[in-house]
Structure formats: C-alpha cells, structure tokens
Amino acid sequence: MDIEPLIEDTALNLLKLAAIKLPEDVKEALKRAYSLETHPIGKLQLMNILENLKLAEEMNVPLCQDTGTISFYLRVGSNFRGLGKIEKALLRAVRKATREIPLRPNSVDFFTEENTGDNTGRYLPYINWEITDGEHLDITVLLKGGGSENACALRMLNPSDGLDGVKRFVIESIISAGGKPCPPTIIGIGLGGGADIAMALAKKALLKPLNEENPSKAVAKLESELYRAINMTGIGPMGLGGDITALAVKIEYAHRHPASYPVAVAFQCWAARKASARIYPNGEIEYLTHRMK
Structure with missing residues (x-):
C-alpha cells in the first residue's frame, strides 16, 4: 500500500x-453562549453565528x-x-x-x-x-x-509578578484586542519555557477540547478565574457588548528559567x-x- x-x-x-x-465541542460552546447571553445585540450576533454554521454546512462552503x-x-x-x-x-x-x-x-x-x-x-x-x-x-x-492572529501577545514578566501578573497581562491583552479577533474567542495561554516556547504552547492550547477540564487542579483553577474575568469585560460577541467574550480559556505550560516568566496569549475567533x-x-x-x- x-x-x-x-x-x-x-x-x-x-x-x-x-x-x-466546526467540531462538536466548538458548536456546543457557541450554543451554550447563545443560551447564556442576556444582551440583545450580543444574542443577535450569536444567533447570526449559529445561522452561519448551518448555511456553511448546507451550502458546503467555508x-x-x-x-x-x-x-x-x-x-x-x-x-x-x-x-x-x-x-x-x-x-x-x-x-x-x-x-x-x-x-x-x-x-x-x-x-x-x-x-x-x-x-x-x-x-x-x-x-x-x-x-x-x-x-x-x-x-x-x-x-x-488574520484578525485573531494580529491580536496575539507576548510578554516577558518578572518572576516576582507571579500569577497575578499573568492575570493582569491576559486581561490587558483581551481589552486591547476588543472586537478585532471576532469574539467570542477561544484564548490559548502559554506559560514558561522561553519566548518562542510560550507562544508555541499558546497556539497548541487552542487545539484542546473545549469540553474537557485540565487534569491539573492549579491550571484548571487559573483557566476558570481567567474565563470569568474575561467575560466580565463586557466586550461581548463581535465586540458589540455582552456577557460572552470568551468561549473558553486553555493553558499549556513548560518549566522555565529561574529569571524568566514568559506569558503568551493566542486568540482564536469564534470560527475555531x-x-x-x-x-x-x-x-x-x-x-x-x-x-x-
């Protein structure tokens, strides 16, 4: 053969x-976002997204x-x-x-x-x-x-910044991006390694199933805290305001040099x-x- x-x-x-x-985990996350969204404009955007999914499959087009x-x-x-x-x-x-x-x-x-x-x-x-x-x-x-890629961000924090510094940088990145990456987004976060490793891990985190919890309690806790904080920004679907700015937050991490504290944030648009x-x-x-x- x-x-x-x-x-x-x-x-x-x-x-x-x-x-x-879209794969089933992303479809289900979008349906859940629609059910949770309370802002009329945000809900309308999610309704349009779900209709877009249906039409793409029916017409066999991207x-x-x-x-x-x-x-x-x-x-x-x-x-x-x-x-x-x-x-x-x-x-x-x-x-x-x-x-x-x-x-x-x-x-x-x-x-x-x-x-x-x-x-x-x-x-x-x-x-x-x-x-x-x-x-x-x-x-x-x-x-x-291109929209989601242009929003990606990397920062070399000081080790003394700790997890609070990670949270600040992630939220700053979300607010700076606004509606440009076509939210609700999936946020991949890469921690540790070096600059190149952190961004590679952030991209790889985007591939994780959305419906599976991280086996590490520490990582799962940080993912949950960031998910809640991101959705408190009010950016909402397509940046037009609402409850749901992110569908999920996924983290990959590596060991790091004692003097380095790399943090990378990768965005993926709703069309994951x-x-x-x-x-x-x-x-x-x-x-x-x-x-x-």
Whole structure:
C-alpha cells in the first residue's frame, strides 16, 4: 500500500472539514453562549453565528471568507512507515484544497508582497512535528485568520509578578484586542519555557477540547478565574457588548528559567477551525474531531 496518497487524501479531507464544519465541542460552546447571553445585540450576533454554521454546512462552503493560514500538528509514531513522504503529501493537499474548497490564497512574500496563490510558501503551511511511540500518524489541521492572529501577545514578566501578573497581562491583552479577533474567542495561554516556547504552547492550547477540564487542579483553577474575568469585560460577541467574550480559556505550560516568566496569549475567533484524524498502519482512518457520515 502506498501511504503517500492516503496522507494527501486525509489531509485534504481535514482541510475541507475545518474550513466548512466546526467540531462538536466548538458548536456546543457557541450554543451554550447563545443560551447564556442576556444582551440583545450580543444574542443577535450569536444567533447570526449559529445561522452561519448551518448555511456553511448546507451550502458546503467555508464558514468565513478569511480561511486563514494553515498549520499542521503531527504526532508521528517512530515506526510509522513513509515518514519522509508526509511533508510532500501535506503540501499537495494544501494546493488541492486551495483550488477545490476553495480556500482564499493567504501566503504572501514578506518583502515582495507577491501571493503564491496556493497557500504554500516559505515555512507555510507551518508543520509541527512530535515523534511518539507506535506506528500511527495523527494529523491535526488548524486554520487561523488574520484578525485573531494580529491580536496575539507576548510578554516577558518578572518572576516576582507571579500569577497575578499573568492575570493582569491576559486581561490587558483581551481589552486591547476588543472586537478585532471576532469574539467570542477561544484564548490559548502559554506559560514558561522561553519566548518562542510560550507562544508555541499558546497556539497548541487552542487545539484542546473545549469540553474537557485540565487534569491539573492549579491550571484548571487559573483557566476558570481567567474565563470569568474575561467575560466580565463586557466586550461581548463581535465586540458589540455582552456577557460572552470568551468561549473558553486553555493553558499549556513548560518549566522555565529561574529569571524568566514568559506569558503568551493566542486568540482564536469564534470560527475555531480545527480537524484531526489518525492513520493506522493498515490504512484505516479514524476522524477524531468530526462525525463522519
């Protein structure tokens, strides 16, 4: 069995799923937000968002005109055959998805401003590799629009600032962003490591299921406190005022240097477009985030 076409087809399916259909955890969070929202304008925005989800699925078109930049998060078993074929297969899938879905071309040269036209380019799509035990390959695709990306923030705090400093910086970032990242957002927070590690962790936190509590009591407590504080800002859906500014707060953390206290905040808009699948050695494919008919 040739594994390369299988990877390409799976990645293409994931890109289609991510662009057109939100995963169940995000759908349920949006429905819950609608039920909790008490401000008329905020409730209207959430009603429009839910209608948008319905129309995108019925018409088989992307949820948003900004289909974002593409990131792949891979967990590759050390015994997975065809390791060297994965990247080529992903690039072909992105080019095909851009034509077929279609996706808006969002890969522009930093200096010449020339658009490649197919969502590939220098370091794009971004591919994050994690090698694990086993023989299977997990692929997660994340589509992230410009509005949410432009709101991301990083600060190197002093260790003496502690968790109170973390909370202050996160809330400052939320207030500064306002309605630009298209709330209600999912907030990913990366703590520790270094500057690069913290932001990478914040982005990775956006992939966590919204309906699962963090197993660490300390992390779960901080997530809950920040969630409540963010929703007290009154920014509301689409920045027009309301009770629900964030759907969830998710944290990833790393150990840090004694003199460093990095904190990164990553925003994901209400259209939290992610999709995951697992490819087994026998060619079987299991979709992990979406119900397949």
